[in-house]
Amino acid sequence: MRYALVDTGVWYAMFVADDPFARDIDKKAEVLDRCQVVVPWPTMYETLRTKFVKKKPALQQLRDYLKRPRVQYLDDVLYREQAMELAFSSALLGRRPLSMTDCLIRLIMDDRNVKIDCLATFNERDFVDVCRKQRIEII
Numbered sequence: 822m823r824y825a826l827v828d829t830g831v832w833y834a835m836f837v838a839d840d841p842f843a844r845d846i847d848k849k850a851e852v853l854d855r856c857q858v859v860v861p862w863p864t865m866y867e868t869l870r871t872k873f874v875k876k877k878p879a880l881q882q883l884r885d886y887l888k889r890p891r892v893q894y895l896d897d898v899l900y901r902e903q904a905m906e907l908a909f910s911s912a913l914l915g916r917r918p919l920s921m922t923d924c925l926i927r928l929i930m931d932d933r934n935v936k937i938d939c940l941a942t943f944n945e946r947d948f949v950d951v952c953r954k955q956r957i958e959i960i
Contacts, residue, residue: 825856825960826926828942829867835886836879842943849941852960858892859937861929863922895935900928919947927951 834842835850874880886892897904904925912918919927923944930937930951939958940948952959 823856823938824859824936825853825939825941826859826861826929826937827853827864828926828940828944828948829864829922830943831941832864832868832883833873834943836882837873837876838879845943849960852939853941856891856939858889859895859929859935860887860892861895861922861925862897863925867920867922895929897925897929900925900932904928917947923947930955930957 830842831846831849831853833840834846837843868883869880873883904921907924907928908919908921910916911924926940927948929935930940930948931954933955937955937957939960940952941960942948945959948959951957
């Protein structure tokens, strides 16, 4: 079984019909259907913001998807402080600014104790280096 980490934008594209990336979601959704989907809590905080929860059909579809047996939630407590510091330092030191959630996803993929085989994202640029280093496929 392959383990897939899912970035926030993929949830929007899968369930919000007017999302700009919705037309490009089919391949990613097909791969995810064959994987154990790993959900870090911060991606849910980003996804379930006010704009999303007002779209009841999308909200119900996401809720149903997350109840699947191949979905597991990953506690982020081990990464929180380091992700926050990385978000500050990446922006303040003149490097590429990264959201705290993206920093957390990067830290999870860099943790050899967490099995991740692929990352579903539309934001390849923010993850390509860590994916290459850890041999994680970007879908």
